[in-house]
Amino acid sequence: PLHVLVSRVDRRIHSSRIISHVWSTPLPDKALYRLTPAVLLASPSFCLQTVAAGNSTVHSVVSAMEICGSYGRSPHARHGFYHRAPLATPAELEAHFEQNHGYGAHRAREALRHVVAGSRSPMETVVVLLFTLPVELGGCALPTPALNARLEIPPDLQRAIMKPYVVVDLCWHDQRIILEYDSYLWHSSTLAVDSDSTRNEGLRDQGWMVRSVTAGMLANDDMRHHLVARVTERFGVRLPADQSFEALQHDLVEELLAC
DSSP states (O other): OEEEEESSGGGOOOOSSEEEEEOOSOOOTTOEEEEETTEEEEOHHHHHHHHHHHSOHHHHHHHHHHHTTTEEEOTTSTTSEEEOOOSOOHHHHHHHHHHOOSTTHHHHHHHHTTOOTTOOSHHHHHHHHHHHSOGGGTSOOOOOOEEEEEEEOOHHHHHHHTOSEEEEEEEETTTTEEEEEOOTTTSOSHHHHHHHHHHHHHHHHTTOEEEEEOHHHHHSHHHHHHHHHHHHHHHTOOOOOSHHHHHHHHHHHHHHHHO
């Protein structure tokens, strides 16, 4: 369906193809872009503000990560998203919301505190936020990792995988930790599996801890607990060891996967 904005409840359109959203307060500066003389589009900052106005902080962070990432969700895309250039930087959004105090702006500012720019997929965003969001939200509160980082590799590994360097999804250089999101769809060929296995073993030989992550692992409490424990151990971080935190992290992952 097409989502449209109206100024009053009595202007809502009732249709299976159109969903109306009421925004009765004044529009912020630079809220709209003109697509045609008759059609206006919400700007990235206004998209974030409208999302933040009616959703949780976690949901708002996910939306901000998409705006600042190099992917866009679409039901028409083969894998549910497509690659594109980032629509804005965190600094640009932060500057906008310094002057914007309208409906939803406070939560947008709160969400921007947790944004990591450069994510290339929805699941990459999920993995990043699980490990970086604060403990009170169910996250691990770890430092921001490098996303899609280029790592130099020795000549013998270059020859083995026929690449001069490798690019990894997430890494913490100081702790020598790499997390790779493994999609069930994108790692199906035997050549890709063999190349990834050779690459990962080569990185482990260089002292890296390389961990693969799947959506199923994150959704499984025991598997996720094992992964989180191995990563946080390298940081010397101890998360709360009680059922209330386990439930909080379970709910966080469930919300992240549902966004």
